[in-house]
Amino acid sequence: xxxxxxxxxxxxxxxxxxxxxxxxxxxxxxxxxxxxxxxxxxxxxxxxxxxxxxxxxxxxxxxxxxxxxxxxxxxxxxxxxxxxxxxxxxxxxxxxxxxxxxxxxxxxx
Amino acid sequence: xxxxxxxxxxxxxxxxxxxxxxxxxxxxxxxxxxxxxxxxxxxxxxxxxxxxxxxxxxxxxxxxxxxxxxxxxxxxxxxxxxxxxxxxxxxxxxxxxxxxxxxxxxxxxxxxxxxxxx
Numbered sequence: 001x002x003x004x005x006x007x008x009x010x011x012x013x014x015x016x017x018x019x020x021x022x023x024x025x026x027x028x029x030x031x032x033x034x035x036x037x038x039x040x041x042x043x044x045x046x047x048x049x050x051x052x053x054x055x056x057x058x059x060x061x062x063x064x065x066x067x068x069x070x071x072x073x074x075x076x077x078x079x080x081x082x083x084x085x086x087x088x089x090x091x092x093x094x095x096x097x098x099x100x101x102x103x104x105x106x107x108x109x
Numbered sequence: 110x111x112x113x114x115x116x117x118x119x120x121x122x123x124x125x126x127x128x129x130x131x132x133x134x135x136x137x138x139x140x141x142x143x144x145x146x147x148x149x150x151x152x153x154x155x156x157x158x159x160x161x162x163x164x165x166x167x168x169x170x171x172x173x174x175x176x177x178x179x180x181x182x183x184x185x186x187x188x189x190x191x192x193x194x195x196x197x198x199x200x201x202x203x204x205x206x207x208x209x210x211x212x213x214x215x216x217x218x219x220x221x222x223x224x225x226x227x
Contacts, residue, residue, distance in 0.1 A: 035218075042202060042220035043153075088152060097143070097204070097216055099153045 006100040021103040023089030115219035132203030138183035139205035
């Protein structure tokens with residue numbers, strides 16, 4: 001069953017702007033991961049944040065995790081047209097990854 | 110990261126036929142493999158989990174007799190869609206994890222297989 005709810009479902013921005021996507025989940029987790037998927041393609045792993053971490057950075061990506069609110073956010077700074085894709089959060093619990101519904105991000109040049 | 114391949118990348122078949130999709134871990138031993146299904150503009154839904162040499166564990170609502178999973182070696186798992194129907198048309202993605210079963214290793218995803226049933 002799907003655990004993660006993401007918002008917004010779709011996000012349209014101009015190149016150079018920041019994009020923020022949110023993810024909420026229901027059960028306790030070991031870690032939370034973010035993936036990107038270009039249309040019709042496989043998944044690209046972006047970043048993993050463990051349940052005992054609150055914030056993590058990787059290049060233009062910043063992920064936060066609030067286990068008390070069971071939520072996470074992914075911030076992409078200085079977006080580029082190449083960032084256009086679907087972004088999914090996935091929670092790991094009991095050895096399984098469960099994916100959220102995803103956010104479709106469109107970055108206009 | 111480790112590489113997972115899938116074959117074929119696309120397959121078109123007639124209704125009523127069976128289709129086999131292969132998932133291989135190319136540079137590591139995958140003790141656990143996962144199969145996901147993704148409908149257009151939707152998220153990935155876990156279908157089943159298989160540990161090498163064991164029967165697959167299917168998620169609720171997934172017909173085990175229709176989606177046959179074989180994980181006979183540490184580098185290969187196959188998903189066979191039996192008697193495929195148009196509603197089985199979807200994007201099937203496998204994922205492989207090394208290390209101890211049920212454990213903490215990272216999952217690596219294959220590029221997916223687009224199945225179209227006419």
